[in-house]
Amino acid sequence: MSLLSKKTVVLLLMAVAGLVALNAQAAKAPASDKAPVQQVSMLGGKFKFTLPKGFIATPLPAGDAATGTAGATGTMYTNNTTKTVVIAAENTIPGGANVKDNDGQFLDAAVSNFATEQAAALPDFTKLSEKSLTQKGTGLGLRQIDSTATQGGGKTLDTTLMAASSKRMAIVQVISRLSDNAGHEALVKQIVTGK
Numbered sequence: 517m518s519l520l521s522k523k524t525v526v527l528l529l530m531a532v533a534g535l536v537a538l539n540a541q542a543a544k545a546p547a548s549d550k551a552p553v554q555q556v557s558m559l560g561g562k563f564k565f566t567l568p569k570g571f572i573a574t575p576l577p578a579g580d581a582a583t584g585t586a587g588a589t590g591t592m593y594t595n596n597t598t599k600t601v602v603i604a605a606e607n608t609i610p611g612g613a614n615v616k617d618n619d620g621q622f623l624d625a626a627v628s629n630f631a632t633e634q635a636a637a638l639p640d641f642t643k644l645s646e647k648s649l650t651q652k653g654t655g656l657g658l659r660q661i662d663s664t665a666t667q668g669g670g671k672t673l674d675t676t677l678m679a680a681s682s683k684r685m686a687i688v689q690v691i692s693r694l695s696d697n698a699g700h701e702a703l704v705k706q707i708v709t710g711k
Contacts, residue, residue, distance in 0.1 A: 618657030638665040
């Protein structure tokens with residue numbers, strides 16, 4: 517596959533970045549210790565994971581053609597007890613591109629452009645690390661960016677996971693309080709391993 521143009525990848529990622537802006541609203545969601553375990557399935561079932569009890573699912577507004585986000589869908593999961601937000605969003609890859617389940621070129625370009633967009637949108641965005649992963653069992657390629665930024669009125673830990681398959685791309689963003697490093701890492705591991 518030829519590498520997508522920067523503009524194309526940025527358009528795709530902006531659809532998700534617009535959804536991320538809703539995380540401040542999520543912090544005000546009602547607490548529910550009785551909220552069930554959430555099963556999340558993306559990319560036609562190739563990227564699946566389970567969120568622990570306590571997360572409440574809220575569908576995000578669908579994208580629209582006027583903003584270049586047509587085809588974007590997503591759900592925001594909030595846990596008011598831990599003040600954690602997980603945003604899972606998908607979009608059609610612009611330009612009709614069709615990618616493999618572990619397309620290194622595409623994922624590398626997507627990660628690079630996403631980090632640039634985040635740095636522009638969040639003045640104190642600090643990239644901590646970047647990883648290239650392959651999910652066991654599915655062979656699905658993932659890219660992981662760990663960072664910190666001020667969002668929703670406070671400093672946060674952020675992990676963004678990206679995957680693509682066929683004509684769709686998925687982005688999962690985990691946002692936690694800066695003081696909850698252990699809980700954040702455990703949740704990211706649960707998502708990455710598909711447990």
